Amino acid sequence: MFPWRWLALLALIPLSLSANAGVKVKLTQKGLDFGRELAVASLQEKLMTIKVPDISGTERVDPIGKVHYSLTEMRIVKLGLPSSAIGLVPGTGFTLTITNAFLSLHGKWRVKYLRFIKDSGSFDLAIKSLTITTSISLRSDEAGRPAVAVASCATTLGGVSIKFHGGASWLYNLFTRFIEKGLCSSLQKELCPLVAESVSSMNQFLKTLNVLAPLDRYAEIAYPMVSSPEISNSSIGLNLKGEFYNIGHHMEPPFSPAPFFLPNQEQSMLYIGLSAFTANSASFVYNKAGTLSLNITDDMIPPSSPFRLTTRTFGAFIPQIAKLFPGLMMVLQVKTAKDPLFNIEANNVTVDAISSLTAYAILANTSLAPLFVLNVDSSVGARVNVVGNKLAGAVNLNKLDMSLGKSYVGDFQVGPLHNIFQIVLKVAVLPRVNVRLKEGFPLPSLGKINLTNTQLQVLKGYILIGTDLQISA
Numbered sequence: 001m002f003p004w005r006w007l008a009l010l011a012l013i014p015l016s017l018s019a020n021a022g023v024k025v026k027l028t029q030k031g032l033d034f035g036r037e038l039a040v041a042s043l044q045e046k047l048m049t050i051k052v053p054d055i056s057g058t059e060r061v062d063p064i065g066k067v068h069y070s071l072t073e074m075r076i077v078k079l080g081l082p083s084s085a086i087g088l089v090p091g092t093g094f095t096l097t098i099t100n101a102f103l104s105l106h107g108k109w110r111v112k113y114l115r116f117i118k119d120s121g122s123f124d125l126a127i128k129s130l131t132i133t134t135s136i137s138l139r140s141d142e143a144g145r146p147a148v149a150v151a152s153c154a155t156t157l158g159g160v161s162i163k164f165h166g167g168a169s170w171l172y173n174l175f176t177r178f179i180e181k182g183l184c185s186s187l188q189k190e191l192c193p194l195v196a197e198s199v200s201s202m203n204q205f206l207k208t209l210n211v212l213a214p215l216d217r218y219a220e221i222a223y224p225m226v227s228s229p230e231i232s233n234s235s236i237g238l239n240l241k242g243e244f245y246n247i248g249h250h251m252e253p254p255f256s257p258a259p260f261f262l263p264n265q266e267q268s269m270l271y272i273g274l275s276a277f278t279a280n281s282a283s284f285v286y287n288k289a290g291t292l293s294l295n296i297t298d299d300m301i302p303p304s305s306p307f308r309l310t311t312r313t314f315g316a317f318i319p320q321i322a323k324l325f326p327g328l329m330m331v332l333q334v335k336t337a338k339d340p341l342f343n344i345e346a347n348n349v350t351v352d353a354i355s356s357l358t359a360y361a362i363l364a365n366t367s368l369a370p371l372f373v374l375n376v377d378s379s380v381g382a383r384v385n386v387v388g389n390k391l392a393g394a395v396n397l398n399k400l401d402m403s404l405g406k407s408y409v410g411d412f413q414v415g416p417l418h419n420i421f422q423i424v425l426k427v428a429v430l431p432r433v434n435v436r437l438k439e440g441f442p443l444p445s446l447g448k449i450n451l452t453n454t455q456l457q458v459l460k461g462y463i464l465i466g467t468d469l470q471i472s473a
Contacts, residue, residue, distance in 0.1 A: 019226045020257040022242025022281065024273040025444060029234045031269030034469055036086040039096060043132075044081045046198040050190050051075075052105065055182050067113040071123070071179070074107035090231045093138040093151065101130035105183070109164060121166025125183055129158020134195055144224020144241075145209045150199050153192035157184050208447040215441060218289040219244050219282070223444045237262070240444055242274065244282040246289055253284040253339075260461050268455070268466035272443060274391065275462040279342035282441075283351075287339045296332040300428040307423055311361055314371075317416040320409045321371055325361040331368065332424065333358045334376075342382075347458050349382040350398065356405060357421070373405040374414065376421075380430070386454045386465055390440030395433055397425055448472045 027035075056070035083099045105125040112118050137151040160180050211224040223240045230237035245251070257277035265271060286292055298309035307313060309330045315322020340353040355376045360368035380395040400422055404414050443451070443465070451467040458464075 019241070020259050020277075021226055021239035022257045022275050022278040023223065023240040023444060024260070024262050024271075024275075025238040025240060026262050026271040026273075027236045027238075028266045028269060028271070030266065031469065032086050032088070032235075034269050036084055036096070038471070039086075040081050040084045040098065043096075043098070043195065043198055044079055046194055047081075047103075047191070048076050048079055050187070050194060052107075052183070052186055052190060055179075055186060057182070061113075064113050067111060069112075069179075070110045071183070072108050072110070074105055074183075076103055077106045078102075078104040088231050088233055088236060089135070090233065091228075092231075093136050093148075094231075096132075096134045096136065098130070098132040100128075101132065102126070102128045103130065105187075109167075111167070119167035121164060123162060123164045125160070125162045125180075127157055127160050127184070127187070129156075131156045131158075132191060132195060134199070136199055138229065140225055144211050144226075146206050146225070147203050148199055148206070150192075150196040153195050155188050155191045157188065160184055205447055210442060210445055213442045214247065215244075218247060218291055219285045220247050221245070221278075221282075221441060222250075235266075242278040242281075244278070244285040246285050251288070253281050255280065258461065262464065263459075265466060268453070269468045270451075270466075272465040272467070273462045274443075274465070276342050276344045279344070280339070283339045283342060287336050292340065293333075293335045294429065294432075296334065296424060296428050298329055300432075301424075302427055305423070305427060307420065309424075313420070314359070314417075317420070318372075318409060318412045320412070321361070324409060325363075325369060325371070328361045328363065330371075331360050331362060333360065334429070337375075344458060344461055344463065346460050349384060349393075349458055349463070350379055351382060351395065352377075352379045357402075370408045372407045372409060372412075374417075374421075375403045375405045377401040378425070384456065384458070384463060386443075386451060386456055386467070387440050389443050389445045389451055391443055391463075391465075392440035393437045395430060395437065397422065397430060400425065 052074040054070060054072045054074070056068075058066055058068050061067050079102070081098050081101045085097045085099075087095045087097070089095060103126075107123055107125070108120065109123050110118070110120045132153070132155050134153045135151040137149050139147050139149070141147045162176055162180055162183070209223070212220055212222050214220045221242070221244050223242060225239060226241050227239040230239070242257075255277070257275055260273065260275055262271055262273050296309070301307065301309060309332070311321050311325045311328045311330060314330065335356050335358075337354045337356055340351050343350045343352065355378070357374040357376050359371040359374075361371055363369055377399075378397070378401070379399040381398045382393050382395050384391060384393040386392070400418065402414050402418065402421065404412075448471055450470050450472050451465075452470045453468040455466045456463065457466075
């Protein structure tokens with residue numbers, strides 16, 4: 001049943017892995033209460049489907065003697081679960097307790113006595129102070145997704161009353177206690193299997209946990225669990241891999257997640273911590289796929305810009321270019337020398353990149369003539385935000401240092417080119433990067449559970465997202 005699904009976040013048991021997490025998730029007491037309310041609503045819906053089997057028997061009633069009776073077509077007409085509580089069992093799972101529940105049941109009765117007298121009518125059964133106590137175990141499936149099962153279930157029935165209508169109802173009232181006992185026993189046999197069925201139905205939804213979320217034709221991000229849940233008396237912490245991979249080829253990067261710990265904050269239902277490891281694994285994957293290399297051509301420069309990617313423009317700073325290759329278009333080939341590095345400090349996210357930039361003149365036969373190679377050391381600042389269930393962002397240029405790696409047109413000073421390449425980065429490269437970053441990358445999520453009232457903090461070593469939860473229609 002759908003409203004049970006938020007409790008899915010609790011469904012974990014110790015795993016055999018011991019790797020550090022790239023992403024951490026913590027469900028607070030506020031989040032647990034949200035899940036409890038949804039779970040109770042789902043359980044109530046499930047219990048309304050109780051099918052009480054027909055009951056028949058024989059009782060001796062003075063002065064009539066033996067009375068043969070049957071109770072049929074019984075159905076729940078009213079059910080209430082007004083009080084509930086959820087409790088965490090450290091290292092094991094959780095309990096869900098329903099108290100002061102009540103239900104009303106309507107059915108039909110038939111009776112035969114003195115061998116030939118028959119009669120029939122209807123009846124109403126009311127049960128008060130029903131208690132259901134369920135212990136739910138937590139485990140992981142083979143894909144690192146959570147799965148749940150009922151470990152134990154117990155029910156107790158408080159006050160019971162039954163009223164017969166029509167026919168010889170007075171006769172039934174003579175042996176009400178026998179009927180009540182039979183009905184209560186039959187109901188109790190039905191309750192716990194339905195509870196177990198409701199809990200088990202969560203597993204289908206748990207399979208929607210995006211343990212491997214595709215991003216584009218190059219990469220996907222993995223969120224399976226990597227260690228046991230960290231369950232306290234008031235919250236549960238989940239340790240997720242949080243690593244980018246090349247699609248179809250999972251290669252580990254030459255670095256590992258550093259340990260980090262979420263702060264003791266309880267204002268939101270859920271907290272998600274994304275470490276620098278996760279961001280740097282993205283850098284490793286996209287660089288390996290070759291997507292961080294770029295050819296910059298003149299059509300990438302806005303038409304309104306006075307700067308054009310031509311030998312005439314560069315010839316104003318390096319005269320020998322205009323002399324050797326007059327009136328030609330140019331192309332700039334940018335290649336990363338190593339994986340760009342994300343640094344996350346308090347209130348500050350930066351990305352440092354070391355690249356080579358090779359400038360070419362495009363000859364009349366479309367072949368390329370190399371002009372020079374620059375060593376480029378750049379740094380951008382990143383702004384991050386949450387859009388829906390995704391982490392998005394944008395970057396802006398902080399620093400650009402260049403040195404001459406090789407020249408094919410003789411020696412020249414690099415300094416005068418600094419402003420040109422700043423313009424190129426700002427108008428041709430960074431806008432393309434920001435288009436992709438604006439699309440965002442999926443956060444850990446389950447089905448149609450959405451993030452709302454989201455707040456984001458940049459802390460040392462990781463980004464912390466505090467959020468409440470809601471279920472989309």
